[in-house]
Amino acid sequence: MISVNGLTKKFPNGKGLFDLTFDVQKGEVFGYIGPNGAGKSTTIRHLMGFMKANRGTVAINGRDAWADAPELKRQIGYLPGEMAFMEGMNGQQFLALIGNMQGMKDKAFRDELIDRFQFDVKTPIRKMSKGMKQKVGIVAAFMHDPDILILDEPTSGLDPLMQKLFIDLVLEEKQKGKTILMSSHSFQEIERTCDRAGIIKDGVLVAVKDISHLRRVQRRIFDVRVKEETDINQIIKSDLDVQNTDHLNIQIVVQGNYRQVFQVLSGCNIDHMAIRSEELEDLFMNFYDRKEPVK
Numbered sequence: 001m002i003s004v005n006g007l008t009k010k011f012p013n014g015k016g017l018f019d020l021t022f023d024v025q026k027g028e029v030f031g032y033i034g035p036n037g038a039g040k041s042t043t044i045r046h047l048m049g050f051m052k053a054n055r056g057t058v059a060i061n062g063r064d065a066w067a068d069a070p071e072l073k074r075q076i077g078y079l080p081g082e083m084a085f086m087e088g089m090n091g092q093q094f095l096a097l098i099g100n101m102q103g104m105k106d107k108a109f110r111d112e113l114i115d116r117f118q119f120d121v122k123t124p125i126r127k128m129s130k131g132m133k134q135k136v137g138i139v140a141a142f143m144h145d146p147d148i149l150i151l152d153e154p155t156s157g158l159d160p161l162m163q164k165l166f167i168d169l170v171l172e173e174k175q176k177g178k179t180i181l182m183s184s185h186s187f188q189e190i191e192r193t194c195d196r197a198g199i200i201k202d203g204v205l206v207a208v209k210d211i212s213h214l215r216r217v218q219r220r221i222f223d224v225r226v227k228e229e230t231d232i233n234q235i236i237k238s239d240l241d242v243q244n245t246d247h248l249n250i251q252i253v254v255q256g257n258y259r260q261v262f263q264v265l266s267g268c269n270i271d272h273m274a275i276r277s278e279e280l281e282d283l284f285m286n287f288y289d290r291k292e293p294v295k
């Protein structure tokens with residue numbers, strides 16, 4: 001549905017996008033993450049046909065994102081990273097204007113979204129908080145029921161309750177078969193909604209990862225407190241992957257080899273033990289830190 005092939009854009013300051021290639025399948029939710037200034041918004045501007053690539057192609061629904069931008073815009077729900085509003089309007093007038101441009105027929109979904117995100121549409125936009133403006137932007141992106149949604153940091157400025165409402169909305173749209181690409185700094189949001197995530201750094205796509213695969217390779221951390229120092233030594237001498245020790249406390253990282261960990265621990269005098277999953281955020285952070293692209 002979205003196909004990016006060798007996308008390259010060089011800004012005069014040497015920044016930009018360098019040979020990006022990835023696809024988003026129909027019905028897929030694709031997360032796009034990376035540190036500040038990595039190139040997320042620049043990629044999205046190319047998808048929306050606002051910027052012309054120096055090299056490479058971007059196709060949406062089989063059409064060229066630059067050449068066919070006017071037709072494509074009607075099929076896409078777009079939430080920009082920074083909303084440009086007509087300051088003299090209120091929320092209702094703004095949504096009516098956008099709805100007309102989108103050729104929106106059925107207003108019932110728009111009204112349902114306004115209701116769900118709980119904001120007063122009559123408030124003048126210049127008096128709205130950042131979060132309220134973001135809600136108006138979300139409604140504008142989703143209300144005409146587009147098949148494709150391209151969302152640049154959709155939950156920025158939203159409080160946790162509204163973030164949850166947004167996640168529920170994305171999951172519902174996914175159920176309807178929508179194709180969604182969204183950039184985000186929220187690992188929780190990506191983890192809860194996306195099938196795959198692309199990780200971009202310095203304009204280079206360093207990895208595209210399956211979220212379910214990341215969950216499968218997620219390691220377990222055993223936080224163990226033993227009664228005697230000899231126990232600590234015994235654990236360290238074993239083949240277990242020990243990450244931290246602090247007096248009688250030890251942290252063991254385990255991936256699959258549970259038998260071995262329990263064998264070693266059964267010979268120790270354990271005072272306390274807690275087992276937790278490694279955060280997906282930590283896995284993503286590993287990719288953030290990498291210099292070279294990973295296949």
Ligand SMILES: Nc1ncnc2c1ncn2[C@@H]1O[C@H](COP(=O)(O)OP(=O)(O)OP(=O)(O)O)[C@@H](O)[C@H]1O
Binds near residue numbers: 016036039
């Ligand atoms: N029109 C432009 N001219 C020159 N440089 C630009 C232009 N647009 C973006 N850049 C540079 O390209 C890099 C990528 O910017 P971009 O806004 O795409 O990052 P981002 O990943 O969306 O960051 P953030 O998470 O902070 O929103 C930055 O270094 C930015 O300064």
